[in-house]
Amino acid sequence: MGWTGKCTLAYRSGVGDVFKALADPTRRALLDELQERDGQTLFELCTRLIHRGVGSSRQAVSQHLDVLEQAGLVRRRREGRYTFHSLDTSPLRAITRRWRIDPEEDSCGSP
Amino acid sequence: MRITLTSVLVDDQEKALRFYTDVLGFVKKTEVPLGEHRWLTVVSPEAPDGVELVLEPDEHPAARPFKAALVADGIPYTAFTVADVHAETERLKALGVRFTQEPLAMGPVTTAVLDDTCGNLIQIASVPAA
Numbered sequence: 001m002g003w004t005g006k007c008t009l010a011y012r013s014g015v016g017d018v019f020k021a022l023a024d025p026t027r028r029a030l031l032d033e034l035q036e037r038d039g040q041t042l043f044e045l046c047t048r049l050i051h052r053g054v055g056s057s058r059q060a061v062s063q064h065l066d067v068l069e070q071a072g073l074v075r076r077r078r079e080g081r082y083t084f085h086s087l088d089t090s091p092l093r094a095i096t097r098r099w100r101i102d103p104e105e106d107s108c109g110s111p
Numbered sequence: 112m113r114i115t116l117t118s119v120l121v122d123d124q125e126k127a128l129r130f131y132t133d134v135l136g137f138v139k140k141t142e143v144p145l146g147e148h149r150w151l152t153v154v155s156p157e158a159p160d161g162v163e164l165v166l167e168p169d170e171h172p173a174a175r176p177f178k179a180a181l182v183a184d185g186i187p188y189t190a191f192t193v194a195d196v197h198a199e200t201e202r203l204k205a206l207g208v209r210f211t212q213e214p215l216a217m218g219p220v221t222t223a224v225l226d227d228t229c230g231n232l233i234q235i236a237s238v239p240a241a
Binding site: 037042044051081082083 | 179182211212213
């Protein structure tokens, strides 16, 4: 397999993971909360989900964060004894590069 | 039966006493030497006869891994009530206190989470008067 082949595979698996990651409402809620405040502990994210009415167990939220991290949408940062989570929207660029958005068209909000 | 004591597991009683009094603002209530350690409690100046907080050594081998696991996930095991979480957060930050969660309003309750420098995360919360 040549360099191009490897690249294609990486691209495919990358985008595939993003779609899978976005396909779950709890994971979308986690991204919303991280957009509101970046750099949160697992505890804060769990608290916010409970307040939203979409609370899950800490283990379930942690697993959702694993999926988001594998898709490159969430970054975990160890800082001393703490772990903080941050939003990274850069993987979404591949989607609009693949299916371009008409710049003339206004967005219709977030469904 | 009444609840008169609660505990925090601290890695160093002297350091803990300084933090819980000089920084958080509690006052020392009892101090009894017990060999290597002390029976050491603090109370709130707003409730000197209220619940005492025991600054308990975290010597047991299970205590430190337990504390570390909670801290890694940002979980505060102990919570105190304050009148105004935002004001208290600003006051404590000015004293160099590290927060792992900035003030967060959830309905009527506002919380923040700070590091007690003794291996614990502490939640401060303001709840509306009943």
